[in-house]
Amino acid sequence: MGKTPTPRKKDARPRGGNTGGSEKLNIFKMNTGLGQHMLKNPLIAQGIVDKADIKPSDVVLEVGPGTGNLTMKILEKARKVIAVEMDPRMAAEVTKRAMGKPEQKKLEVILGDVIKADLPYFDICISNTPYQISSPLVFKLLNLPRPPRISVLMFQREFALRLVARPGDELYCRLSANVQMWATVTHVMKVGKNNFRPPPQVESSVVKIEPKNPRPPISFEEWDGLLRVCFVRKNRTISAGFKSSAVTDILRKNYLASCSQKDMMITDDFDINAMITEVLQETGMAEKRASKCDEADFLKLLYSFHQVNIHFA
Structure with a gap:
């Protein structure tokens, strides 16, 4: 979780918490x-x-x-x-x-x-x-x-x-x-x-x-899962991130699992892509860019997906 872009130089970071001129500095060859x-x-x-x-x-x-x-x-x-x-x-x-x-x-x-x-x-x-x-x-x-x-x-x-x-x-x-x-x-x-x-x-x-205290009452895995999709190309529309077959396959499996746990019937014409599109349009998030969205935008989107039993973890 929380991956960041690969650094140019992996050994570039200072550390060690050491001060005080030259003392101790020549004892070891620094790694x-x-x-x-x-x-x-x-x-x-x-x-x-x-x-x-x-x-x-x-x-x-x-x-x-x-x-x-x-x-x-x-x-x-x-x-x-x-x-x-x-x-x-x-x-x-x-x-x-x-x-x-x-x-x-x-x-x-x-x-x-x-x-x-x-x-x-x-x-x-x-x-x-x-x-x-x-x-x-x-x-x-x-x-x-x-x-x-x-x-x-x-x-x-x-x-x-x-x-x-x-x-x-x-x-x-x-x-x-x-x-x-x-x-x-x-x-x-x-x-x-x-x-x-x-x-x-x-x-x-x-x-x-x-x-923050109290801690926000949402699952870290759910929040991170949504952000992974939205920020896959942060300057493209959010709807573009949901067009990946890998994403829709995962959300489809999560939807089926959620319905099974709640003993909900699933109709033969069930279409996860249509459900995703509807949520994005109803929330007004389809054409937005993740790079411009704040916490409230993502929370609104996550809540709306949960309302139709689509989960990200």
């Missing part, structure tokens, strides 16, 4: 395949922590702690920090960083893939995010039974701008509409490539994600 570009500007690190609005009672999940300079700033404010790290060298280093200090008791380091890991409860997430897991991380956080109150996440600049794009913007896409259904997303700051060592090949941005 840029894991996005290891060390953040060297302490003001940016402090800004990230400040924007997270950490309370003394909060548990903070940090993704990719690197050698731990950002981790130590978080530990100053949080009740506990759960740091998830893929690189065993970095996991050992951040553990060593807190050893023998009062913060040691507040730090838990998990070695592994944050996307695959079963995460304990946490209130806030802070991450310098490798591009490869940008979208999966966002949707994992939003789909947790108890999503974090605030997530302050650093991404490639273009990905971050897609998250905050509005209908009519050039970068507005399925990712934009999907995330904005479940959360309020704000752009916090730009982070130039020269703030990292070694400098990455792209610029970065920090965004703040705050889940």
Whole structure:
């Protein structure tokens, strides 16, 4: 779910949460395949922590702690920090960083893939995010039974701008509409490539994600399924997306399954294409472009399809 366009450079994303000049930077050869570009500007690190609005009672999940300079700033404010790290060298280093200090008791380091890991409860997430897991991380956080109150996440600049794009913007896409259904997303700051060592090949941005409360009373799978169809060609008419035989076959199967569950009779002249066309025309969505539609437009369309037992999951 939540797939985004393939990046030009998979190893271009900075991460690691590390500041403080040259210390620690020459200990390891950085694995840029894991996005290891060390953040060297302490003001940016402090800004990230400040924007997270950490309370003394909060548990903070940090993704990719690197050698731990950002981790130590978080530990100053949080009740506990759960740091998830893929690189065993970095996991050992951040553990060593807190050893023998009062913060040691507040730090838990998990070695592994944050996307695959079963995460304990946490209130806030802070991450310098490798591009490869940008979208999966966002949707994992939003789909947790108890999503974090605030997530302050650093991404490639273009990905971050897609998250905050509005209908009519050039970068507005399925990712934009999907995330904005479940959360309020704000752009916090730009982070130039020269703030990292070694400098990455792209610029970065920090965004703040705050889940809506209460959560919208719709199925994520249904919402995402509808958006997949509508945004298959975002600048073509929405009706064009529904003309694909692959789409109509899936909707036909879903319709038959829904009718079966409700013990509804299906007539011999049943025509899924005619039903889809009728819904699109009655809602006035047939000739609209997904790139111009907002949350209310898609909700109206989803509700109308559900009224005639057509589902997307």
